[in-house]
Amino acid sequence: MDSIYKQNKVWLNKTEGYWKEDLIRVQDNPEEIKDRFYKSLDFGTGGLRGIIGSGTNRMNIYTVKKVSYGLGQYVVSKNSSPSIAISYDSRNFSYEFAHAAAEVFASLDIKVHIFSTLNPTPLLSFAVRELKCDAGVMVTASHNPKEYNGYKVYGSDGCQLTLEASEEVLKKINAIDDIFSIQTDTFENYLKSQKIEYISSEVYEKFMDNVIGCSVSDNAPKNIKIVYTPLNGAGYIPVKDILRRRGFENVYIVPEQELPDGNFKTCPYPNPEAQEALSLAIKLADAKKADLILATDPDCDRLGIGVRHKGKIRLITGNEIGILLADYLLSERKRQGTLPNSPIIIKTIVSTDLIYDIAQDYNGEVIDVLTGFKFIGEKLGELEAKNQLERFVFAFEESYGYMAGAYVRDKDGVVASMLVAEMAEHYLNQDKTLIDRLEEIYERYGxxxxxxxxxxxxxxxxxxxxxxxxxxxxxxxxxxxxxxxxxxxxxxxxxxxxxxxxxxxxxxxxxxxxxxxxxxxxxxxxxxxxxxxxxxxxxxxxxxxxxxxxxxxxx
Known part of the structure; x- marks a missing residue:
């Protein structure tokens, strides 16, 4: 306990502004102080994630700088002309954390490519690959409550860091004795010296082209009525944009959840699989008599959906969405003559095994990986090394993550939104809902x-x-x-x-x-x-x- 109170005292003396005030506020709460300082926030293959606040076991500007310094040292040790891409979502302090990270990287003579505004996780993964960066950082806590933020780290392949790389970065982080000793110039000065530069709109356009390349539909005007909610996150612009480009004209955005808001006032737990997060979307869908609800989480890598069936909106699970999309992509690509001879579906071990039976009908192979999309991304890298990437058709996990193209190496709520909308339109044209199609699949395969x-x-x-x-x-x-x-x-x-x-x-x-x-x-x-x-x-x-x-x- 002595070390905990010693750390607390150091932080009280050296923190500034909001972070000092936040720590002063809990000085009469020994248990809170203990929880803030009994350890450092864990850094693993997914990077950092924790409650926002002062302390070594919290997400704050100082822990972000420390991790960025360790990551930066790792990148410099591996590359002669290193570069890193950065994006961030709508969460509280995401902007500040992203810019603090950029300053630290620039101080280490790393070229920084940063988005000028919030953007989804899949776009960060794409930018790392497109700009040939050595690493990437996405400031997000995905679908966690508003109290949380996080710091996801990507390798040069656009996939979250491997275990081995994470351990090397962790050694660099742990070697930093004084978290308050990290000195940088200002973001503005690094912009002037071009050590930091904003990512151009060309990257966004190339990303959207790749998303559209996964479509198995045309972009003719579509009649389906869609309600979309970005849950106050980063999905609003790209999802609305992709639906417009693909001919969806009847799209209604939940107004209370349209604009970025890290407090998530109408959805304290902004998880697209949670019914309470979608209550406003369901209300709007009933008012507009919409056929489909699309919901993305704050960093727009996950997608939840609701389907009007027999007059009522029914939410569909992540496994059910995965089953429907796999079946749709396999059947449509076979019909169009674009399906590989031995297509590959990748899933996590906690996701439904029904996909094995579906894939068998298409001479397909199912690859199981550990939980976490980083393992799916790594598997794509293995296929690429074997010149078998063209066999890949689809990947999913039960926790509402989907991927349909190798242009990213993480789950992609933008492409999932497009594909689900096109799939729902496809079956509505046959007088079926997605629930009807799901029942047909169950009748065939169990x-x-x-x-x-x-x-x-x-x-x-x-x-x-x-x-x-x-x-x-x-x-x-x-x-x-x-x-x-x-x-x-x-x-x-x-x-x-x-x-x-x-x-x-x-x-x-x-x-x-x-x-x-x-x-x-x-x-x-x-x-x-x-x-x-x-x-x-x-x-x-x-x-x-x-x-x-x-x-x-x-x-």
Whole structure:
């Protein structure tokens, strides 16, 4: 505790402005001080993510500068003329963090390419590749609540950093003794000296051209009525733009969620998979009698949708969207004669296995990777190295992330919005909704359901408790879940199924599997149940029973 209070005192003396005031405000709260200083904010393959505030375990201008200095040193050590691209979303302090990072990089003689305004994560991934940068930074906390922000780091391939690269960057970060010793010139002076320059609109146009290249439809005027919400994030301009370019004329934007707002006043949890975040979109869809709702998260890499079916809006899960898009792209590209002989679909291990049956009908191959789109991006890199990239058709994860083109190496809410809109129009022209098409898929390949439960473990003690409970199951896995026998237990920490070691446990049962893992971005445990059957009756209750049985080990 002495070191915690020592750090607290140093920060009180050396921070300025908002960050000093924020720390003064909690001086009468020992537990809060402990949580802010008991560790440094974790830097991993996804970069940083944490609550905004003063302290070593918070997202603030000083932790951003420290991480940027370590990342900058790493990039300089690997390249003779290094460059980095930067983008940011609508969150509080995203602009300030992005500009602070740019100043640090410029101080290390790294050429900085930064967007002049907020832009989506997929556009940052594209810019890194297009501008041939050595790294990229996206300031975002994705769909977390307003209290959070983050700092995602990308390699020269536009994919999030590999484990090996992250460890090297972490060593550079940890070697920085004094977080307050990092000195830079001003952003404006670096602009004048051209160490920092704004990314041109040409990059945006090339990105949009690549998005359109993934279309399997024409750009003729379309009759479908669409409600779109960017959830006060970075998706407003590019998603509205791509829909306009593809001929969608009846698009209504949720006015309260149209403009960037890091406080997310109408959606405190700006997650496009959450019904409460889409309540205003549903209200507008009912007023306009819209057929489809599209919703992107603040950095526009995820997409949630709602579909009008039998007069009411029904939200569709991430797995269901993945199933529909894979089926649509495979069938349409086959019909148009553009499908590879052996197409590849990539998914994460916690996403639906129904895709195996669909791909089989097209002589396709399904590749499973660990949770996180960085592993999908890495797999694309492997295909590229083997000159097999043309086989790639689609990638997805159950948490509402989708990719349909290799021009980016992360999930892309812009291309997903375009494809879902075109797919919905395609089936409406056949007097079908996406729900009707989903039912046809289930009738052909079998019914599937997936459930997800997140359990929060707060603070230092919470994280410790979560890991202890995971280890307890790892060391003594149950042979039954409820009344159902576990056929196989898998511990992915052992590096099984040709995958890197990861803290994931899996239980295989008759026509079902249950997986548990700690979240990579939040202090939460995630539990997934995936079940299948030739008939829908009892399927959901089966999944719920399995979920309840495994949950008992954690509460």
């Amino acid at each position: 019914y599937n359901t997936s459930l997800l439960k997140s359990i929060e473990f707060k603070g230092m003690e919470g994280t410790k408790e979560m890991n202890q409970k995971i280890d307890a199951i790892r060391n003594n896995p149950p042979s039954v879940l409820g009344k159902y026998e576990v056929k196989q237990f898998k511990d992915y920490l052992q590096g099984i199924d040709n995958l890197p070691a990861s803290n994931v446990l899996s239980f295989v049962l008759d026509q079902a599997k249950v997986l548990i893992r700690p979240s990579g971005t939040e202090p939460k445990l995630k539990i997934y149940t995936l079940a299948s059957s030739s008939t829908p009756s009892q399927l959901r209750s089966y999944s719920q029973e399995l979920l309840n049985a495994i949950t008992k080990y954690f509460i």
